[in-house]
Amino acid sequence: EPEVTQTPSHQVTQMGQEVILRCVPISNHLYFYWYRQILGQKVEFLVSFYNNEISEKSEIFDDQFSVERPDGSNFTLKIRSTKLEDSAMYFCASSELGTLDGYTFGSGTRLTVV
């Protein structure tokens, strides 16, 4: 079964450093998403991406965040200057047509900011 792959599974970074979280969406999917889950809390939408541009973003997705599809397979989330409160699980998801058919989440990257 096709999977969304995220790397690394766990990243520890110092406050103020930049991090890039990587995702390989399912190959024929056109819509890509990032979500965040702070420990013990609900999953929160960050951003959706289609046709090489952001289609929607939440209030959480401020200027320190950016997304990119640098090539035909990867989808990245960059956090420019990490803060302690950025510590969370970050989930990538993809869907074929922006509908719920085939909407699939990756296993996540646990980001720890120290």
Added chain:
Amino acid sequence: GQQLNQSPQSMFIQEGEDVSMNCTSSSIFNTWLWYKQDPGEGPVLLIALYKAGELTSNGRLTAQFGTTRKDSFLNISASIPSDVGIYFCAGQPREDNQGGKLIFGQGTELSVKP
């Protein structure tokens, strides 16, 4: 903003018992979804509901999309130890026409005693 209120927050039951959890919102949702999340993993889709009043089963799981489009429930019958995990409701808001943002509930943590 759009919010899903999920209850109960946690449940501790005996193996073999039935379980019921629900989500409500003040907003209308086009679609309701139920996910299960195991520790350190991403959410995995259990059931998707697309029409008001729809009742859908997946094995021992049954979910319904409320007729007002503002609520949904999930039932698990004859629980087994592997049902342990966190269950999330999620929905696609009616206003969302930009490609698939999901709003999640706070989750119900299920513990099953053998």
